[in-house]
Amino acid sequence: MKLAKWQFECLIWTLAVCLVAMVIYTVAFQYRDGRELTQMAKRQQNRVIPLPGKPGDIFGRTKNSVGLLAGSHQISGVYADPQKLGEENFADTARKIADACGGGEERISQLLQDRKEKRFAFLVHDITPEQVQAIVKLNIPGVQVTQEWRRHYPNGKLAGQVLGFRRIDGEAGSGMELHADKYLKPVDGVKVLRCDASRRGRYIELDEYRPPVDGRSMVLTIDMNIQEYLEKAITASYEKFAAQSVMGVVMDCNTGEVLAIASVPDFDPNQYSIAKPENMRLRSVTDPYEPGSTFKPFIALGAVEMGKATLNSKFFCCNGLFASPKAGIIRDAPGERFGEMPLGEIVVFSSNIGMAKLGESLGNPTLHKIAKEFGFGHPTGIDLPGEDNGRLSPLSKWTSYDTYRLPFGQGQIMVTCLQLANAFSAIANGGMLYQPRIVDRIIAPDGQVVYQSQPTKLHRVIDTSVARQFIDEVLTQVVERGTGKKAHSDHWQLLGKTGTAQIGTPHGYIDRAFTGSFMGAGPATNPQVVCVISVYHPTKDGHFGGTVAAPYVKEVIEKTLAYLDVPPDQVDDDVKTDGTTADAGN
Amino acid sequence: MEGTKLQRLRLRDNLTGQGLILATLGLLAIGVIMIYSTYGAARPAANWYERGDAREAIFAAVAVLVMMLVGRADYHFLAKSPWPNNRLLKHITPASLLLFLGLFTSAILFIPGVGHSVGGRVRWIRFGPFGFQPPDLLKLGLMIWLAVYLSRPERKMLSFWRTFVPAMLVIGISDLLVVTQNFSNAALIGLAAAALVIMAGVRWWYLLLLVPLVGAAFYKEVVHVPARWSRITAFVHPYDTSDPNAYQARQALIASATGVNPAGLGGGMSKRGFLPECSTDFVYSVVCEEMGAAGAALVTGLLLTWLILARKAALRAGDSLGALLAAGVGFAIILQAVLHIAVNMALFPTTGQPLPFVSSGGTALLTNSAAIGLLVSVSSRRRHEGAADAVEALPATA
Numbered sequence: 008m009k010l011a012k013w014q015f016e017c018l019i020w021t022l023a024v025c026l027v028a029m030v031i032y033t034v035a036f037q038y039r040d041g042r043e044l045t046q047m048a049k050r051q052q053n054r055v056i057p058l059p060g061k062p063g064d065i066f067g068r069t070k071n072s073v074g075l076l077a078g079s080h081q082i083s084g085v086y087a088d089p090q091k092l093g094e095e096n097f098a099d100t101a102r103k104i105a106d107a108c109g110g111g112e113e114r115i116s117q118l119l120q121d122r123k124e125k126r127f128a129f130l131v132h133d134i135t136p137e138q139v140q141a142i143v144k145l146n147i148p149g150v151q152v153t154q155e156w157r158r159h160y161p162n163g164k165l166a167g168q169v170l171g172f173r174r175i176d177g178e179a180g181s182g183m184e185l186h187a188d189k190y191l192k193p194v195d196g197v198k199v200l201r202c203d204a205s206r207r208g209r210y211i212e213l214d215e216y217r218p219p220v221d222g223r224s225m226v227l228t229i230d231m232n233i234q235e236y237l238e239k240a241i242t243a244s245y246e247k248f249a250a251q252s253v254m255g256v257v258m259d260c261n262t263g264e265v266l267a268i269a270s271v272p273d274f275d276p277n278q279y280s281i282a283k284p285e286n287m288r289l290r291s292v293t294d295p296y297e298p299g300s301t302f303k304p305f306i307a308l309g310a311v312e313m314g315k316a317t318l319n320s321k322f323f324c325c326n327g328l329f330a331s332p333k334a335g336i337i338r339d340a341p342g343e344r345f346g347e348m349p350l351g352e353i354v355v356f357s358s359n360i361g362m363a364k365l366g367e368s369l370g371n372p373t374l375h376k377i378a379k380e381f382g383f384g385h386p387t388g389i390d391l392p393g394e395d396n397g398r399l400s401p402l403s404k405w406t407s408y409d410t411y412r413l414p415f416g417q418g419q420i421m422v423t424c425l426q427l428a429n430a431f432s433a434i435a436n437g438g439m440l441y442q443p444r445i446v447d448r449i450i451a452p453d454g455q456v457v458y459q460s461q462p463t464k465l466h467r468v469i470d471t472s473v474a475r476q477f478i479d480e481v482l483t484q485v486v487e488r489g490t491g492k493k494a495h496s497d498h499w500q501l502l503g504k505t506g507t508a509q510i511g512t513p514h515g516y517i518d519r520a521f522t523g524s525f526m527g528a529g530p531a532t533n534p535q536v537v538c539v540i541s542v543y544h545p546t547k548d549g550h551f552g553g554t555v556a557a558p559y560v561k562e563v564i565e566k567t568l569a570y571l572d573v574p575p576d577q578v579d580d581d582v583k584t585d586g587t588t589a590d591a592g593n
Numbered sequence: 594m595e596g597t598k599l600q601r602l603r604l605r606d607n608l609t610g611q612g613l614i615l616a617t618l619g620l621l622a623i624g625v626i627m628i629y630s631t632y633g634a635a636r637p638a639a640n641w642y643e644r645g646d647a648r649e650a651i652f653a654a655v656a657v658l659v660m661m662l663v664g665r666a667d668y669h670f671l672a673k674s675p676w677p678n679n680r681l682l683k684h685i686t687p688a689s690l691l692l693f694l695g696l697f698t699s700a701i702l703f704i705p706g707v708g709h710s711v712g713g714r715v716r717w718i719r720f721g722p723f724g725f726q727p728p729d730l731l732k733l734g735l736m737i738w739l740a741v742y743l744s745r746p747e748r749k750m751l752s753f754w755r756t757f758v759p760a761m762l763v764i765g766i767s768d769l770l771v772v773t774q775n776f777s778n779a780a781l782i783g784l785a786a787a788a789l790v791i792m793a794g795v796r797w798w799y800l801l802l803l804v805p806l807v808g809a810a811f812y813k814e815v816v817h818v819p820a821r822w823s824r825i826t827a828f829v830h831p832y833d834t835s836d837p838n839a840y841q842a843r844q845a846l847i848a849s850a851t852g853v854n855p856a857g858l859g860g861g862m863s864k865r866g867f868l869p870e871c872s873t874d875f876v877y878s879v880v881c882e883e884m885g886a887a888g889a890a891l892v893t894g895l896l897l898t899w900l901i902l903a904r905k906a907a908l909r910a911g912d913s914l915g916a917l918l919a920a921g922v923g924f925a926i927i928l929q930a931v932l933h934i935a936v937n938m939a940l941f942p943t944t945g946q947p948l949p950f951v952s953s954g955g956t957a958l959l960t961n962s963a964a965i966g967l968l969v970s971v972s973s974r975r976r977h978e979g980a981a982d983a984v985e986a987l988p989a990t991a
Contacts, residue, residue, distance in 0.1 A: 010907065010916045011794035018788050019904045019920075022927045023897060029934045030893035033849060034886045036938065040846070041853030047832075048847045052862050203634070204866030211865060 053214055054088065054200045055126050059155045060193025060219030065170055065183060067231040068447065070570065074231045077170050077184070077276070079156040083139045085110075085131040089123045091149035097123075103145055104130060108138035132175050133157060156193075158184075160276045166234050168289035169227070169268060169391070169445070172279035180279060181287050183445075186392040187225060190449050194220040221452040228264035228447045228460075233257050236566040237267040240559040241540055245271045248523075248545035248555045254291040254424040255540040257563060260432035260528060262462040263441030265389065266536065266567070268292070268425065292387075292394045295421035296522045296543065299508025300357045300490075300552070302416030305430060306365065307354050308477050309377030312469040315369055318351040318480055322364040329360040334411035337363050340490075340507075340551075351481045355489035357505060362414035371405045374413050380468050381430040382440055383422055389443045397422045416508055428539040431526045434477065435502070435534035438469035478502050483531045494527050494557040496565050498575040502534070503527030503560065505552035510544060520544050525556035529564045530576045538563045599911040599974045601667075609905050609972040610664065616899040617660065617965050620950035621653050623880070623892060628953045631864045631872040631879055645872060645953055652955040656962035663966020667974070672741045672914055692738040692763070695731030699770040702727060726956040728771050728778045733960040735767050735786055736925055737967075740917035743793035757799050760790055776815075777944035781932060783807075785925035792920045793913075825942040841875070842939040844868040848878035849938060855885030873952045874945040877937040892951065893934070900927045906972040915971040922964040 065077035085104060092100055101116035110131035122128040132155065134142070139152050158173040171182015179188040196219030201211045241253040257267040270290035274282035288294070310316040324345035329337045337359055339345065345358050353361030366374060378384065384399025398421035405419055412418040422430075425443060433440040442463035449458040482502035485491045490505040506524040509516040524541040528534040540563070542555040549555055604610055625646075632646040641647055671691075676682035698718060701707050707718060718725045739760060749755060764786040772779035791797045815821045827838035831846055848863035848871075856862070861882040864871045871879050880888040903923030910916035926949045933948040935941035947954050949961050 010913070010920060011792055014794075014797060015792045015904075015907065015920055018792060018924060019900065022924065022931060023900055025931045026893050026897050026900070026927070026934075029931065029938065029940075030889050032938060032940070033881060033889045033893075033934075036846075037850055037853040037881070037886060041850045044847045044850035045853070048851050048862065048867075051847075051867065201862065203862075209865075211862070 049214075050126070051090075051204075052201045052211075053126070054091075054202050056151075056198040056200065057086070057127065057153060058196035058198060058217075058219045059153075059177070060195050061156050061221040062158065062173060062177065062193050063191040063222030063224040063450075063452075065191070066224065066226045067166060067229045067234065068226065069231055073226050075161055076166055076227070076229075076231070077158060077160050077173070079158055081154050082133045082157045083136070083152055084129060084155045085134060085142055086127060086129045086151055086153055087119060088126050088149040088151075089119050089128050090126055092119065092147075094120075094123055100147055100150065103147065104142070104150065107141035107145055108134045129176070158276075162231070163277060164273050164275045165231065165238065166227075166229055166269070167274050167276045168270060168287060169229060170276055171287070171392075172276035174279075182276075182289065182392065183225075183227070183390075186390055187446070187449075190225060191222040193222040196220070223452065223457060224450045226447045226450070228259075228266065228445050229268070230266045232570055233563075233567050234267040234269065236563050236570075237538070237540075238269045238271070238273070240563045241269060242271050244540065244542055244545075244555055244559045247548060248542060248550075249547045250542045250555070251544035251546075252290055252294075253540065253542045254294065255538070255559075255563070256291050256424050256428040257567060258428050258432050258443065258537045260435040260441075260534050260537045263429070263432070263443045264447070264462075265425070265443055265445045267563075268445070270294075270424075288393065289391060290543075291424040292389065292391050293423070294543075295395045295397045295423050296541065297418075297508040297511055298416040298420060298422045298427060299506040299522065299524065300359075300415055301427060301504050301506030301524050301526050301539075302420060302422070303354050303357065303362050303414065304434060304477070304482065304504050305381050305383075306362065306369075306374065306377055306414045307350055307481070308434060308469055308473065309380065310350070310365060310369055310373075311477065312473050313373065313377075315373065316350055316365060318476065319349045320365075321347050321349050322353060322361045323347045324353070324358045324360045324364075327360070329363060331363070331411055333407035334363065335408070337411060351477075351484075354481050354504070355484045357415075357485075357490045359415040363411040366410050366412075366414035369414075371402060371410055374410070375399070375402050375405070378413070378420060380440075380466075381433060382465070383420065383426055383430065387423075387425055387429055387443045389425060390446045394425075395423050397426050416506060417511075424539050424541050427524070427526055427541075428537050431504075431528065431539065432537045433468045434474055434482070435528040435537050436474075437471040438467055438474045440465040440468050478531060478534075482528075486527070490551070490553045491525060491527070491557045493553055494525060494561040496529065496561055498565065499529045499568055499573070500531035500576055501527050501529040501561060501564060502531045503557070505557060507550060507552045521550040523550050523552040523555035525552045525560045527557070527560040527564055529568060530573060532576050535571065535573055536564055536567050538567070599976060602973045602975060604664070604969075604973065607969075607973045609902050609909070610969040612902045613899065613906070613965060613968055613972065614660065614664070616895050616902065617950060617962070618657070619895045620892070620899070621656065623888075623895075624876075624948075624951035624953070625650055625653050626858065627876055627880055627883075627951060628872050630859045630861070630883060631876070633859055634865045648955065649953045649958075652958045656958045659959055660962040660966045660969070663963050664969030664973070666966070666970055668915060668918060668967050668970040671737055671918075672744070686741065688734075688738045688741040691730075691734040693734075695727065695734035696767065696770060698725070698727035699731050699767075702774065726954070728775060728782070729954075729956040729960045731767055731771065732778070732782050732785070732925065733922075733964055735764065735782060736789060736921045736964075737918065738763070739786055739789050739793075740914060740921050743790070743795075744912070744914035744917050753796075753799060757790070757795050760786075760795075761803070764790075775945070777932070777946055781925070781929055781946065785921065785928055788924050788928075789917065789921035792924070793917055828936075828939045828942050831939045838943070841869060841943050845875050845878040845937050845943075846939050848875070849881040852881035852883070852885040852888070855888070856883050858883050870945065873947045873954055874933070875937055876948050876952045877934050880951070881937075892948070896927060896930050896949075899923075902972075903927075903968055906968050909975065910971050911974045911976040915974060919968050919971045922967060926961060926964060 061079050066073040067076045097119040101112045105112035108131050115130050118128050142152050171184040172180045173184045174180050179185040196217045199215035201214045203209045237255045237257050241255045245253040254270040268291050272286045274286040327339045327344040339358050378399050386394045386396050400419040409418045429443045444460050448456050451457050486494045486501050491503050494503050508522045510520040522543050526539040528537040538560045540556040540560050545555045628649040629646040638644045671688040674683045674686045768779045768783050824838045827836050828842045831839050831842040833839050844867050848868050868875050907916050907919035933946045
């Protein structure tokens with residue numbers, strides 16, 4: 008007997024089966040868990056180096072060129088690889104980094120702790136070259152210095168609310184930065200290196216390289232100089248009349264381009280962290296208010312266009328006090344007692360009672376239709392975040408009160424400054440409602456223009472001849488002899504309309520709180536620019552639109568027309584006299 | 594003696610021996626390549642003999658030489674004593690001397706200053722640049738001695754007291770010498786020896802008597818010591834990153850699994866510091882990583898071929914000494930390979946078992962090649978009468 012046969016066979020074949028089972032298991036394991044474990048392997052081998060892209064610039068226009076409103080520059084920052092660092096070293100590392108470049112030991116330690124499973128944690132942003140040297144000298148494996156892009160706004164507060172701000176980590180915070188983030192935001196690149204298991208992570212090979220793609224730049228229709236005129240004017244009004252806020256818009260009435268838009272109090276996007284949130288809001292598009300008398304021209308013109316009245320249709324203005332059974336007591340401005348007046352004069356002298364009578368003759372559906380035609384109650388669709396609809400309640404909610412009060416801008420109507428400017432542009436340009444625009448073009452990093460906005464006509468609201476007659480017989484007269492005399496310009500014939508509205512709340516009107524507005528345009532012969540300024544709740548030295556807003560609208564329009572090289576329309580005696588005195592001086 | 598009746602086959606006629614040699618050479622070749630690959634990631638060595646890949650190549654060459662020489666020798670010299678007629682001295686045979694050498698070198702490791710410790714455990718005896726691992730020698734020595742002991746014609750296999758107990762005493766002593774330093778080696782030696790005892794015809798249920806003894810020792814020394822027990826059970830949850838004991842198992846699995854898209858020879862990442870002991874205890878994972886399923890199938894296929902040829906050699910052996918030698922040595926080597934692969938695939942607690950012929954390590958390589966030599970030697974000696982037709986037919990066809 009040499010071998011115990013069956014024991015021998017049993018043992019040998021057991022081993023053979025084991026071997027076969029092992030290799031089957033190995034292959035099955037590779038196909039079952041291969042993908043997942045390859046990922047795990049990559050996580051422990053790969054070192055990720057972020058390559059931040061540059062966010063797109065935002066430019067404003069100047070007369071012949073563009074100027075930088077928001078740009079980016081490169082700064083240094085510190086980041087760490089928490090996994091390489093090892094959790095036991097977090098406290099020590101945080102202390103060393105905080106010593107070298109600040110940033111708060113506690114905060115850094117917490118950041119590392121929060122991202123301990125990750126391979127990347129940004130620790131300190133924006134460090135000086137000396138601090139970079141200090142970090143490099145620390146020579147901690149897993150702690151690296153990198154470059155990142157930081158936003159800056161070279162013109163400070165100028166157009167701050169339009170631009171909004173971009174946070175320190177590159178995320179958009181508000182304004183155009185937020186609204187156009189999908190264009191401005193860069194696609195960050197990444198470099199993934201395969202490294203060995205040593206603490207230093209010796210480089211073995213390049214696993215992945217994705218270059219960063221810079222964001223696209225944009226040019227706004229905002230003209231930096233006109234923006235400056237507007238901001239100066241509304242700031243002056245804000246300070247002089249101690250208003251709660253002042254909003255303003257300047258538009259090119261023939262294209263729908265917004266040339267300037269601002270509100271005060273404002274903020275400096277370079278210091279967004281200390282700004283009050285309410286000051287970051289561009290109130291000209293976000294805050295609706297009751298338009299008051301600035302609404303009268305739209306209703307009057309709508310009535311004329313629809314043939315329900317003419318500029319000469321006469322209404323009795325009840326000598327300043329109209330006690331209607333359906334709409335309560337309606338007064339005209341204190342001291343004004345009008346008798347029977349044609350419709351044109353009612354607008355020029357801004358009689359509430361006259362407008363209420365017009366409303367009575369038109370009826371609610373017509374009023375609603377007119378307001379809707381001018382674009383009220385709908386967002387204008389401008390490319391800015393947080394635009395308000397304004398308010399134009401559905402007809403079903405209207406009462407007889409509104410029949411009388413809507414024509415002078417009370418009740419179911421609220422507007423934003425931009426809506427008002429855009430609707431007024433439709434009158435100024437002869438009856439065409441345009442889509443207001445603030446983005447002029449978008450430019451790819453390679454310089455190619457990827458989007459160019461064009462004037463977009465929405466629809467014709469009124470006939471050109473009707474508009475022309477209304478401008479000549481009514482709106483210029485407001486400036487010449489009506490409520491807006493303070494908007495009179497010596498160089499250009501301007502047109503406009505004042506408005507003074509009580510500030511309403513859901514619980515009724517606030518006593519002695521008003522919004523004083525003026526919407527103006529010029530020159531009357533061929534209107535180029537429209538400017539609307541609304542002073543919300545001025546508290547001293549007056550509250551009428553003709554006082555708190557009209558002079559500033561005039562100032563802005565005059566400066567803008569001069570800047571745009573629009574020739575003064577009357578070469579009249581004054582100018583000649585000036586010329587002769589100048590000659591005499593020589 | 595039986596030996597006189599045996600006829601020696603020339604190697605060209607000995608298909609089993611050829612197959613064994615070829616399978617071994619294939620495994621050796623894979624080994625040399627893999628060791629070269631894994632050492633490629635190591636830092637440059639100051640002296641050539643510190644380069645593991647160079648040493649491996651030299652050892653492989655020496656191993657081939659040893660295999661061929663032992664293969665030519667007659668394995669019966671292992672059982673021959675110079676004093677066959679002396680009642681005591683007839684026990685002094687090359688086999689018992691080999692066993693004694695293995696026991697002796699394992700024992701002197703415990704003398705402070707002799708052993709060279711790696712990883713806190715004394716496993717080496719060093720002569721200058723060369724190290725020597727006693728357990729490898731002990732394993733071979735024990736298997737040979739057991740084969741010789743159990744094949745004595747006067748042995749009564751079924752005798753409990755005269756065969757089983759003495760064999761178990763020797764196995765027990767060998768195991769005790771190894772167990773404190775290397776638990777898995779002890780387990781391997783014990784299992785292979787027990788298998789040989791069973792294959793020799795000793796009643797298998799005798800071994801059940803040992804179960805309570807081994808079980809109690811295992812419980813007291815391992816299960817009851819939390820540090821050791823957690824080390825052993827860590828392989829159950831290899832993806833638990835909070836358990837440092839699971840690290841090796843996890844890395845071995847990662848290396849094996851990434852072989853679904855093979856990295857190519859030299860292209861693996863695990864050897865770059867992620868997988869410790871990748872040139873010895875985890876070489877199978879590296880083979881999988883760099884050669885994918887094909888590599889795994891190649892290595893396992895060679896091992897399987899080898900096992901089947903060893904079985905054939907054992908079954909066709911001319912006498913019971915040859916049969917037991919072939920069976921025991923073959924079983925021990927493949928058992929080690931199975932254990933190695935199981936550890937690499939986290940099917941077994943993480944323990945340091947090299948893959949025969951593939952892992953680096955000079956002592957294991959030399960003892961294993963000597964063992965193959967013995968197998969070749971066994972396969973080339975057949976009983977004259979029983980296989981007469983085959984032996985005589987061969988020259989006619991040649």
